Amino acid sequence: MAKTDIGSLSLAELESYIQSIGESRFRAKQIYEWLCRGVDFDGMSNLSKALREKLAETCYSGIPEIERKLVSAVDGTVKYLFRFPDGECVESVVMYYKHGTTICISSQVGCRMGCRFCASTIGGKVRDLAPSEMLGQIVRAQRDIGERIDGIVMMGIGEPLDNYKNTVKFLKLVTSPDGLNIGARHISVSTSGVVEKIRELEKEDFQITLSISLHASNDERRSALMPVNRKWGIDELLSAVKHYFDATGRRVSIEYTLIAGQNDSEADAKELCALLRRYFSRSDALHVNLIPVNPVRESGFSQGDRRSIEHFQKILTDAGLTATIRRTLGPDINASCGQLRRGQTAKSAAQENP
Numbered sequence: 451m452a453k454t455d456i457g458s459l460s461l462a463e464l465e466s467y468i469q470s471i472g473e474s475r476f477r478a479k480q481i482y483e484w485l486c487r488g489v490d491f492d493g494m495s496n497l498s499k500a501l502r503e504k505l506a507e508t509c510y511s512g513i514p515e516i517e518r519k520l521v522s523a524v525d526g527t528v529k530y531l532f533r534f535p536d537g538e539c540v541e542s543v544v545m546y547y548k549h550g551t552t553i554c555i556s557s558q559v560g561c562r563m564g565c566r567f568c569a570s571t572i573g574g575k576v577r578d579l580a581p582s583e584m585l586g587q588i589v590r591a592q593r594d595i596g597e598r599i600d601g602i603v604m605m606g607i608g609e610p611l612d613n614y615k616n617t618v619k620f621l622k623l624v625t626s627p628d629g630l631n632i633g634a635r636h637i638s639v640s641t642s643g644v645v646e647k648i649r650e651l652e653k654e655d656f657q658i659t660l661s662i663s664l665h666a667s668n669d670e671r672r673s674a675l676m677p678v679n680r681k682w683g684i685d686e687l688l689s690a691v692k693h694y695f696d697a698t699g700r701r702v703s704i705e706y707t708l709i710a711g712q713n714d715s716e717a718d719a720k721e722l723c724a725l726l727r728r729y730f731s732r733s734d735a736l737h738v739n740l741i742p743v744n745p746v747r748e749s750g751f752s753q754g755d756r757r758s759i760e761h762f763q764k765i766l767t768d769a770g771l772t773a774t775i776r777r778t779l780g781p782d783i784n785a786s787c788g789q790l791r792r793g794q795t796a797k798s799a800a801q802e803n804p
C-alpha cells in the first residue's frame with residue numbers, strides 16, 4: 451500500500467486526514483508543527499508511541515536524510531546532498547547574505563531540459579519531487595543550521611515549471627501562515643522558459659519573483675544552448691513574460707549566463723539590449739542578472755575574463771537596463787548555479803550500473 455503523503459497537505463487537509471484515521475483533530479496541529487521543524491514521525495515526542503508507529507508505517511513526511519554536507523571555507527555556503535527514502539538524492543544550498551539566509555532548492559530528481567551548460571540535466575529526469583519533498587529540503591536544512599531561513603530560490607536541480615502542480619502547491623504551503631510562512635516576495639522561481647506554464651502561473655497571482663533563463667539574444671544561439679527554445683522561441687517567451695509583468699506588476703529577473711565565445715561579445719550585448727527594449731519599454735520591468743558560466747566538466751564551456759564581463763554589463767547599463775553580475779558562492783564546493791548534480795548513494799549507483 452502506498453503511504454499517504456501528509457507532508458504535502460495543508461493544515462486543514464491534515465486535520466481531515468487525521469480525523470479520517472480515527473484520531474483527534476488537535477493531533478494534526480502537533481504533527482504539523484513537528485514537520486515544520488524538520489522532525490520525522492519517530493521524533494514526535496508528544497504523540498503516543500503507538501501513533502508514531504502508525505504514522506511511520508502509513509504516512510510519508512517528505513523530510514530527507516542528510517547524505518552529505520559540505521561547508522565552503524570561503525564564504526560559509528552550505529551544500530547538502532539530501533536522500534529520500536526511495537534512495538534518490540538531490541542537492542540544496544544554503545547561502546548567507548547580509549539581508550538574510552536563503553536556500554536554493556531542487557524541484558526534480560534530475561532534469562529533462564537538456565541545457566548544454568548545466569550539470570543538473572546530464573542524466574535526464576528521474577522523477578518529480580512532491581511538495582513535501584521541496585518543503586523537506588528547507589525544514590531539514592533549517593533544523594541542521596539551527597536558524598530560520600528567510601528566502602528561497604527554486605534554482606537547484608530540475609525545472610520547476612516542468613513539475614508545475616507540485617511547485618504551485620509547494621508555493622501555497624510554504625507561504626502559508628500556518629506553515630513556514632516565508633514571504634512570497636522572498637521567493638524566486640526560475641524557469642528555462644516553459645511558456646505555457648508561465649501563462650498559468652500568472653493567474654495564480656503570487657507575489658513571487660519570476661526568473662527567466664534567457665542566455666542568448668537570438669533564436670539560433672538560444673536553440674543551440676537550450677533545446678526548450680525549439681518548442682517556444684524567444685518571441686513567445688518574452689511575450690509571455692511581458693504579459694506576466696503587466697498582469698502582476700512584479701519585476702521579472704532575466705538570467706544571462708555568460709559563456710566565452712558563445713554569447714558574450716559586444717555584439718551579443720547590443721543585440722540583447724535591443725531585444726529587451728522591444729518588449730519592455732519600462733526600465734523597472736526587468737533586472738538582468740549576468741552569471742559568468744560556472745565550470746561543468748562535461749560541457750567544456752568557460753568564462754571570459756573579468757574585463758569582458760564588466761564590459762558586457764556596461765553596455766546594458768548604458769542602454770538604461772538594470773544589470774548586475776552574480777557573485778559566485780561556495781566556489782570550493784561546486785555549489786554554484788548549474789553545478790548541482792543528482793549525486794548518488796552507493797545503492798542507487800549500483801542499481802544504475804549493474
Ligand code: SAH
Pocket residue numbers: 565567568569604605606607608609610640641642643661662663705707741742743744745746787788789
Ligand atoms: N531549471 C531552472 C532552474 C535551474 S538553474 C532554469 O533553467 O531556470 C538556475 C540558473 O542557473 C538558470 O538560469 C540556469 O540556466 C543557470 N545555469 C545553469 N548552468 C549554469 C552554469 N554552468 N553556469 C552558470 N549558470 C548556470
